[in-house]
Amino acid sequence: MTEFFRLLKGGNKPSFMAAIVNTFIGFLKLGAFILTGNVAMFAEMMHSFGDAANQFFVFIGSALSKKAPTDRFPSGFGRLVNLVCLGAVIIVGILSYETVKEGIHHLMHPGESTGIWITLTVLGIAVLLEMFVLYKAAKEVLHETGKEGSGLAVMTLGFANLKRAKPATKLVFMEDLVATSGGIIAIIAVLITYFTGLAQAEGIASIVIGLMMFYVVGRVFLENARGAIGETDEEMRQHIAAIILSDSHVKDIQRIEVVKEGEHLHVEAEVEVDSTLTIAEADDIKDRLELLIYAQKGVTEVTIEFDEDNLKVDWT
Template identity: 70%
Template structure:
């Protein structure tokens, strides 16, 4: 149990912050729905409950993924965060379905809800809090992508550009809170339209749209974490590491290079061709240098390097034009 609490300290902080904030928001929306019966508020309440549960699971999963390899599990626990995310999206999927069903019922049988000021007040507070979490998640995305500290609106605008370089947990938080912020604004507008125009179905339509946005997150997160659980090649980092290796004066060619992403970490395996005349001591120095160089790249957890003699044939043709520099850890 002590080890578990130690691991929790290493958990994804944006996930924990988002989980706490969404729990508070869910309680506020639940109280507002109880007093007003507003269906758009119901949709938002379900959305916040789903996000809070999801993000708590992701926080715990990201912490457990930091557990050191054991004799029984020598490859470590990096993929745990992917498995937890896959389980967590099932909760959001169920809540998404219930949100859409409730919205459809309201469209068929529209009813006027009360407590306009309570509804608008809670939704406004929720949007402000969700935007705060989204901003924090955006900053974490840029940090994990190695972008210099961003100021102003950069975490919100540049977060989209670098989202693919973020860790699975951070990416999920950013996407969920982006949809949550948009859903809150949509619900706010629907309540105003229903109240001032008498078009009561607007709240039901908003509920369905919020449910569909939640389903989009479910689909996106499921596909990305399914790839992570299987283990996929990180093409950008593979290209980057290939350039670092071929730039070494003693490396003649790359016979094999794989950069596999598991959870938040990268596993690198390299077979490099060198001149057959070099000594074992020199080969060992080359290996040590390459290991240090590659381990210093962002997200790389372990490196396996072996050598083969240069046969004069170019094997590695995968390297494209030099990419933008990726930052070290």
């Protein structure tokens, strides 16, 4: 149990903060839905509870993925965060379906909702809190990708570098982006219903929010399925290849693999060197290369093999 709590300290901070915020928002929206019967509020409530459950799972998964390898699991637990994300999207998928179904029902059988000011107040608070979490997630994206920014530049750079962020941070960013957009859509639907009497607007908003949730489900599923299988980080592969080739004793690279293991990178390389080198000289080269590669962000395991120079170019 002591180790479990120690691992939790290393969990993904944005996902934990987002889970707490979305739980609070979910109960706030639940109260507003009970008081008003607003269908757009129902969709937003489902969205918030789905995000909270997702983010709690992701936080725990990101923490446990940092557990050290054991005799039973010598490759470590890096891909556990991908498996947890895959499980979490099932919850969001179910809630997305319920949200769309409720929206269609309200579209066909519009009902009357009351308490517009309760609804607008709760949605306004929720949007502000979601924007705060989204901004924090964008800052974490910049931190993980080695970028710097301030003000509105945090958001634009967060979008630009999202693909290189850790799976947990990426999930939080996408979910809160949809949550913020969904809150704004719900506010617009409530105002349209109030000023025009078009009750179907709330049903349409519920459907749109549900479909946005489905989009997140699809994106997160595909990305974490690739991560669970073991996906090559092509950008880092090229970068590490350049580091290896910068050593004057390395003649060529026969093979190099940089595989994502959750939030970690495992590097395997087979390099060609002069056949006249002694074992001691080759060992010095290996130590030097490993030191440089381990210094790269996210790299946790490096395996380097040597072969004699075959006098032809293998790496391009």
